[in-house]
Amino acid sequence: MMFVLSLANSTMFTTYAIYYVTKLGLNPLELVLVGTVLELTVLIFEGITGVVADTYSRRLSVIIGMFILGVAFTLEGSILWITEWSTLIPAFIWLLISQVMFGIGWTFVSGSDSAWMVDEVGEDQAGPIFMRTKQIALIGTLLGIGISVGLSIVAPNLPYIMGGFMHLALGVFLILFMKETKFVKQEHEANTSPLKAMGKTWLMGAKVVQSNPLLLILIVVTLFSGAASEGFDRLKETFLINEIGFPQGIAFSMAVWFGIIAAVSTIIGIFAVGWTEKRIDMSSKRMISRAMFFLTGARIAAIVTLALSPNFTWAIIAVLAIKVIGIIQSPIYNTWLNMNVESKTRATVLSMVSQSDALGQTAGGPLVGWLGNRVSIRASLLAAAALLSPILVVFGNIWRKRS
Template structure:
């Protein structure tokens, strides 16, 4: 593949990553406040949404990954965009808890069609294993800058109009982004299964399971992902309510304050990713992951026990800007380096399953804590999960495994 085609593929992939981040993160900023202020959901209901969402996504994740490996990575991404845009749009039209639960479940299911398929698509279409870590790191930075743009843009729209208008607008734009994938993504290196689809799907699934069973390193990162995603998801959902409860400055509209916090976290994340890019895979990945988890422990503890909204916001920046993006990109690189083209999307789906399983089990436990004890103690439980993840990553692992092709 010549340099021009390679550059075009990378540009298309990074641009799509940026655009999706603009819409997804800006939408979630407005939605997180919408759930608290407009829908008036309790802390337990907010975390329960994440847990139920995770249950459905967990059930769909591996079948979606197998279908991506069997039929098409590109069209799996198109389906993801359409479901995601629909869920986002409808969220702004309802306020009842059961209806919001339904929209968030659909939104979670939509991600199951994208997780793994995106990395598998660019890895195989590019067909340059030596460059893929740099490409994924570049995409991760694009995701952060896109997220910052989305926070400012959709946050400003919500401030100037209404939160539901911003939510519906983001959903409609996400639907249109599906056209970008359909028209700009190629799929020349992927060969759909020619045998009976069920037989091929089952074979791919078994191949992915066998790969994981042979790899202590994959099992280790799945365990760490289970723990840290449970901490990050529950803590992230509860953080806006904690800031509101602590009392945001009266001179600031809540959406403006949360936008500022989010943008600062993303800027910090982009800078940190740039500085540590060469330490995100290979033998140094374990140490970098452990350090990021310890940073998450300190930051989430600060969110839990901060005396005011300003100090809680500063602690949230540490969690959202450093701990969460670092652990996620390291996990993706870790898995990508230890799988093969045939089962790449499926193996990434196993990683996503670990994420969703963490959301469900840890989320339900933290939701119960928020309901039965208090919100700060629930956030402290999230902090404890960050610390447990750091301890898990200190375990001696197997020798570094050869990089898969």
């Protein structure tokens, strides 16, 4: 599942900026607003879909999400064709509609997939599996980069069409082969309505978060992380296109350049994850907290370096560093989070954490985008780095308390 998801996402997102900037003509504020609509949708629906997963079935939630994502991405890739056929609805509005569908589909999958996996294999095996899965997913990412570049050269919207079809095919595959053997449905009174049953599950999840100081801290962490990531994730390609520029002496298209950047970061990431897996005890909360502290600090330094980069070489090194740090950080973060959540409310609590991230992106993203429009994209990147600073303090305190 994670291999195909990584393959599809890499196919779509390696060259998405070419589609957004050169074909749809989005400016920095519009780029961030696209992300804001996506995250606002996640904020609204994440709690509902997480409760569905904990109340009824994680498997069903994941499969529903795959089909919605497939339709959303296919629509996004079809915008150029739709607007050629009819100009009644502008392309930007179609893009926002696809983002709403993207957000709804994502909320069905988010939290449910990892909650399903941890229940099936047990918490003791989850950490190593997260690390191993990341390595396998990176191979899918590497393959997707080549597909993305090739399709983008033909037409910039084709990667989205292909990514949508991959999600639809994965949905069919999961119907046939995804098993759910360890999930225990929440017991409710015989005449309890579905809404009341889901409400009870949500309240149980809320009590878990309220009673666990680490989870409350995590909510704050993801709030700031979401605000910071929205600026960087949406603007780094535009920064390279409009403010740094690509070398004129090398006859590569933008699609090829973005493919090279993605491929190099993925290859480095494969080795980096393998190296990290051998040196970090994924069952040790202290080691994981220490790793999150150092990785967050490195991420801040890399974003500042990108914002202040004087030329293409500096910018590329910074982008590669940020991408590799994110690759390493993802499975470590997922392991730490699942260590602190009970099985019966795992999907609900993970959805609440995702809601916090969405709130951060919704509240902070437009401000970062506005800075990009009014001042410069460099200012937006520096603001993103500043928003990560409180997270460094939080992980530092957690590490010291576990020492």
